Amino acid sequence: MSLGIDPWMVSDAEPVRTAGGTLTSAADLVSQERATVRTTLGQAATALGWEGRLTDRAEETSSGSQDAFRTLEQDLDAGGRALVDLADAMTVHGATLRTIQSDWDTLQGDRPQTEVRGDLGEQVEVIDYEELRRQEQTLRDRAQAPMEDLRTADRACHGSLVAVESSLRALVPHGSSSTFTRSLVPADAWGVFRGHGVVDSRAEEGLLGELPDPPTAQDIRSLLDQLDPGRVEAFLARHPGLLTVLAQDYAPEDVDDPVLSGLWDAVGDLDADGMVADPAAIEDIRSYWGELTPVEQRRMRLLYPAFIGRLDGIPVEHRAGANRVLIQSAIDAEEARLAVLESMPDNDDVREDVTDRLPGIYPDWLADLVVDGLTHDEAQTLLTDFRLRDQELARSRARLGFYQELLEPQPATRSRFGDVTDDAGVILPADARAVLLFDPRGDGRFAEWHGEFDSENVAVFVPGTTTDMSNIGSYADRILTLADEQDTSSITWMGTDLPNAVAGDATQTRYSEDGGQALLRFVEGLGMSERTVTAVGHSAGGGIVGFADVFGMDVDRTLLIAPSGSGLGLHRPMPFPMDPWGAEPTTPSEYPPQTWDGQARDVQRFTQTAPGDSIHLAQRSEDVRWWVGLPEDWGHGDDPNSSDQFIRLETGRFDDGTLLEGFGSHSHVVEPGTDAWRNLIGVVTGGDVIPYQEEGFWLGRDNVYDDADYPGTDPVPIEELMSVWDLEQPMIMAPGPLEGSFGDPP
Numbered sequence: 001m002s003l004g005i006d007p008w009m010v011s012d013a014e015p016v017r018t019a020g021g022t023l024t025s026a027a028d029l030v031s032q033e034r035a036t037v038r039t040t041l042g043q044a045a046t047a048l049g050w051e052g053r054l055t056d057r058a059e060e061t062s063s064g065s066q067d068a069f070r071t072l073e074q075d076l077d078a079g080g081r082a083l084v085d086l087a088d089a090m091t092v093h094g095a096t097l098r099t100i101q102s103d104w105d106t107l108q109g110d111r112p113q114t115e116v117r118g119d120l121g122e123q124v125e126v127i128d129y130e131e132l133r134r135q136e137q138t139l140r141d142r143a144q145a146p147m148e149d150l151r152t153a154d155r156a157c158h159g160s161l162v163a164v165e166s167s168l169r170a171l172v173p174h175g176s177s178s179t180f181t182r183s184l185v186p187a188d189a190w191g192v193f194r195g196h197g198v199v200d201s202r203a204e205e206g207l208l209g210e211l212p213d214p215p216t217a218q219d220i221r222s223l224l225d226q227l228d229p230g231r232v233e234a235f236l237a238r239h240p241g242l243l244t245v246l247a248q249d250y251a252p253e254d255v256d257d258p259v260l261s262g263l264w265d266a267v268g269d270l271d272a273d274g275m276v277a278d279p280a281a282i283e284d285i286r287s288y289w290g291e292l293t294p295v296e297q298r299r300m301r302l303l304y305p306a307f308i309g310r311l312d313g314i315p316v317e318h319r320a321g322a323n324r325v326l327i328q329s330a331i332d333a334e335e336a337r338l339a340v341l342e343s344m345p346d347n348d349d350v351r352e353d354v355t356d357r358l359p360g361i362y363p364d365w366l367a368d369l370v371v372d373g374l375t376h377d378e379a380q381t382l383l384t385d386f387r388l389r390d391q392e393l394a395r396s397r398a399r400l401g402f403y404q405e406l407l408e409p410q411p412a413t414r415s416r417f418g419d420v421t422d423d424a425g426v427i428l429p430a431d432a433r434a435v436l437l438f439d440p441r442g443d444g445r446f447a448e449w450h451g452e453f454d455s456e457n458v459a460v461f462v463p464g465t466t467t468d469m470s471n472i473g474s475y476a477d478r479i480l481t482l483a484d485e486q487d488t489s490s491i492t493w494m495g496t497d498l499p500n501a502v503a504g505d506a507t508q509t510r511y512s513e514d515g516g517q518a519l520l521r522f523v524e525g526l527g528m529s530e531r532t533v534t535a536v537g538h539s540a541g542g543g544i545v546g547f548a549d550v551f552g553m554d555v556d557r558t559l560l561i562a563p564s565g566s567g568l569g570l571h572r573p574m575p576f577p578m579d580p581w582g583a584e585p586t587t588p589s590e591y592p593p594q595t596w597d598g599q600a601r602d603v604q605r606f607t608q609t610a611p612g613d614s615i616h617l618a619q620r621s622e623d624v625r626w627w628v629g630l631p632e633d634w635g636h637g638d639d640p641n642s643s644d645q646f647i648r649l650e651t652g653r654f655d656d657g658t659l660l661e662g663f664g665s666h667s668h669v670v671e672p673g674t675d676a677w678r679n680l681i682g683v684v685t686g687g688d689v690i691p692y693q694e695e696g697f698w699l700g701r702d703n704v705y706d707d708a709d710y711p712g713t714d715p716v717p718i719e720e721l722m723s724v725w726d727l728e729q730p731m732i733m734a735p736g737p738l739e740g741s742f743g744d745p746p
Contacts, residue, residue: 003104003143006418009150010098013090020083023164027076030069072167079160086153093146100143107135151418155431159409168199203227204235215242217249221257221303229295230425232302236325240332247329250274250306250439259296260304263288267311273445273496275518276312279596282524285313294424301325310437312525316449317420320434321427327406330440334400341393395470399440402473406433414480416452437495437522444469446494447522448476451483457532459490459684460523460555462515464539464564465499481672485685495522499540511540512567512636516547520596523553532556534684538670539615540564542607543636549603550587552596559683560607561676562669564618565636566643587637591645604718606683607640608676608692610651610665611703647721648692649683650713651676652705659705678715688715 112135114128200208207223215223220242224232236243251274254260266284269277276282289297301308301322308314309322409415409431420428428434437447446469461479463472472494482490496515499508523533534557537545542563549558550567560566570587595601609615618636640646651660652675660674669676675690682689690713693704704710 003101003140004418005097005101005143005147006421008154009090009147010094010101011090013087013094016083016090017087020080020087022080023076023083024080027073027080030073030076068167068170071170072164075160075163075167079157079164082153082157082160086150086157089150089153093150096146097143100139104136104139107132107139147418151415151430152412155409155412155415158429158431200235200238201231204231208239215245217245217252218254220245221254224303225299229298233325236302237328240329243325243329244333246303247306247326249304250310252304252307259292259300263300266313273518274439275310275495276521276525279312279521279524282313282521285311286315286525286527289314289318294422297422298424298427306439309435310439310445312521313527314525316434316436316453316526317428319436320432320449321420323435323438324407324428324432326438327403327435330438331400331403331407333440334396334403338393338396338400341389341396344389346390395468398470398473399444402469403440405473406435420453436491437493440469443497443500444472444494445496446472446492448480448492449489450476450480450491451489453489455483455487455489455531457485457488457534457685458526458528459488459534459536460493460519461490462493462519462535462537462541462544463498464537464541467494467498468500475670478670478672482681482684485681488685490684493519493522495519496544509570509636512543512547512564515541515544516549516551516553516567519544519548520551520553523548523555524596529554532686534559536561536680536684537563539666540636542640543567546637546640549591549605552592552594552601554595554599554601555603557604557606557683559680560605560640560646561680562609562613562615562666563607563636563640564615565638566607566640566646567637568643568645569638570636589638604721605640605646606649606679606689607643607646608649608651608669608679609641610660610662610669610676611706612662613666613669614663615666649676649679650690650692650703650705651679652690652712659708675712682715682718686718689718689721690715691721 112128112131113125114131115123115125117123204227207226211219211223224235227235236246251270252260263285266281266288267276268281271277276285292300297318301318302325305322305325309319309326311319314322409429410433412431415431416434417430419426419430434449434453435447436449437445439445459479459482461475461482463475467475472492475494476492479490479492482488496518497511498515499511519535523535526533533555535545535548535553535555536559537543538561542560543565545553545558545560546563546565546567548567549555568587568591569589591603591605593601641648651665651669653659654668655673660668660676668674670680671677679689681687693713694702704713
């Protein structure tokens with residue numbers, strides 16, 4: 001343990017104060033330039049013969065540039081004052097923190113001692129750990145207030161300087177050259193901007209001129225290798241076209257880069273999604289990355305962001321740092337895509353065109369009914385995803401809004417304890433969102449860490465059907481609240497292609513198989529074997545978690561919420577005479593007690609599904625396969641609600657006492673304000689949960705919550721629950737891969 005004092009908090013404040021004064025001076029220069037623009041336009045008005053209306057015309061002509069200059073002036077002044085305030089805070093609190101750090105170092109070098117009686121009856125001096133922990137906590141308490149004041153001042157600086165850069169960009173019409181931009185700003189101010197990396201330096205301008213048109217990713221990396229490493233990230237932000245090229249290079253090849261070549265040796269092959277194919281390679285990736293210097297790691301994050309940001313085995317903070325570079329590129333690409341969609345015919349025009357093309361044998365009222373039904377939003381969700389223009393336009397706008405939110409600083413209540421840094425600088429700011437996977441292609445791939453990186457409890461949440469980049473944010477908003485629980489972090493994971501529609505896609509087994517393999521590799525890449533990890537799957541995500549469990553995913557608990565299936569007993573053959581009696585299923589009927597690599601594991605498994613949820617039909621697909629005649633690529637395994645390998649939990653009621661049931665319950669089971677959500681928290685944190693209960697009657701068994709007057713089942717500690725499966729597990733090995741999966745487990 002340590003005090004957690006960031007090095008910058010105890011560094012010299014004068015360079016920060018000097019930078020603040022420089023920005024304030026630049027604000028004065030911009031103010032003078034604003035007056036010059038007004039005067040110049042007034043002289044131009046006179047020359048153009050605007051007598052009598054000179055003032056009005058000058059005001060009208062200059063209003064746009066005046067507003068932009070005024071905003072820049074204000075932002076520069078605010079940025080300068082924020083830097084000076086930070087310098088003042090560093091001066092006041094830096095000395096205090098240095099004293100506290102010195103006291104800490106002294107305490108660690110001379111730990112308190114106490115006498116105890118030895119094995120032979122003699123008095124022996126040993127470290128008094130109780131007193132040591134007490135004194136350590138006292139020092140932490142002393143350091144807490146000054147560190148929080150410094151973090152507050154630092155966040156204010158960050159926001160102010162981002163505003164300076166944004167207001168400068170607002171002065172520049174889209175597509176303008178750097179020469180034109182420079183002509184808008186006074187020479188002295190331009191020098192300040194160059195010195196602080198707001199605009200290109202002379203050397204950077206020269207290197208840009210050497211790039212071919214269009215440049216390849218390798219051309220850009222050759223240029224970036226010649227820049228000051230500290231300016232590369234800002235340089236890419238100023239040149240989104242170059243960033244876009246790097247962001248689309250998901251499997252980079254550069255034989256002249258020994259660091260990249262070494263990483264490829266560890267990675268081996270990639271699967272069809274560009275992810276690590278063999279989970280056995282993940283430990284090699286982790287080991288190789290740990291051997292790189294901080295400067296080499298930073299260079300890899302900036303030059304190969306699309307590769308590093310999605311690579312299982314790379315530490316979470318480094319993946320998050322790389323993906324921050326990608327998100328800005330996705331914003332630029334989505335804005336261009338949105339402009340194209342807005343220019344296309346809307347759904348009404350398409351509907352009219354389709355109706356006109358139908359044969360004359362159909363009456364108009366029937367044609368309208370059919371076309372309207374197929375193009376309705378609910379039809380696209382339930383039947384198949386037509387991706388009509390209006391729906392895709394809404395998705396594009398939602399994606400763009402989500403991407404922009406990902407780059408906004410988190411509020412203080414959501415910020416991590418401090419910046420993640422190394423000797424090369426900041427890897428991830430404390431108020432930045434930690435995106436572990438970001439791939440906007442198609443429906444998208446996404447994963448985000450919520451909370452501190454060192455929490456004991458970690459939940460990985462997998463959403464269900466129709467989830468894509470346009471709506472994953474709503475899941476993330478809910479799952480991040482799990483990180484409010486003590487010593488708990490959560491992860492929203494959409495690292496695989498999820499079904500787009502219920503009937504057209506969600507029934508197909510391949511989604512669970514492919515997703516299960518990807519989830520297993522992702523969890524393995526986190527390297528959290530010493531923590532308590534819970535995999536939670538909702539709807540189609542439940543089938544994914546179930547299959548990952550069949551493959552031997554290394555977790556401590558699983559929770560399947562209204563799942564499509566368990567991944568067990570899938571592809572059971574049809575009864576005689578359609579198939580021979582006694583033929584074996586493709587997947588086992590019991591989960592293996594070993595991980596994918598043969599290590600012993602002890603997994604607690606829970607499930608919950610509300611009464612009346614239509615997902616019950618999918619859960620029972622294996623029970624009715626023999627008479628329905630379902631094809632073998634349909635379904636996601638046995639019903640976990642009736643399996644002795646799961647502890648079934650109660651979904652209960654809403655906070656207002658209303659029973660959680662019916663068609664809408666499928667979504668409500670993963671919403672706060674319900675017994676189902678409290679069970680989710682209990683499983684993830686190892687706390688209290690509400691077990692499922694039934695009462696027996698001569699006509700059958702009913703859930704106790706069917707009685708409106710039932711007061712509710714008392715929660716019980718999770719340690720007191722035990723399923724039949726926990727009592728005795730037969731020794732069976734993981735079943736190995738299904739067709740098309742990664743290689744055989746060792």
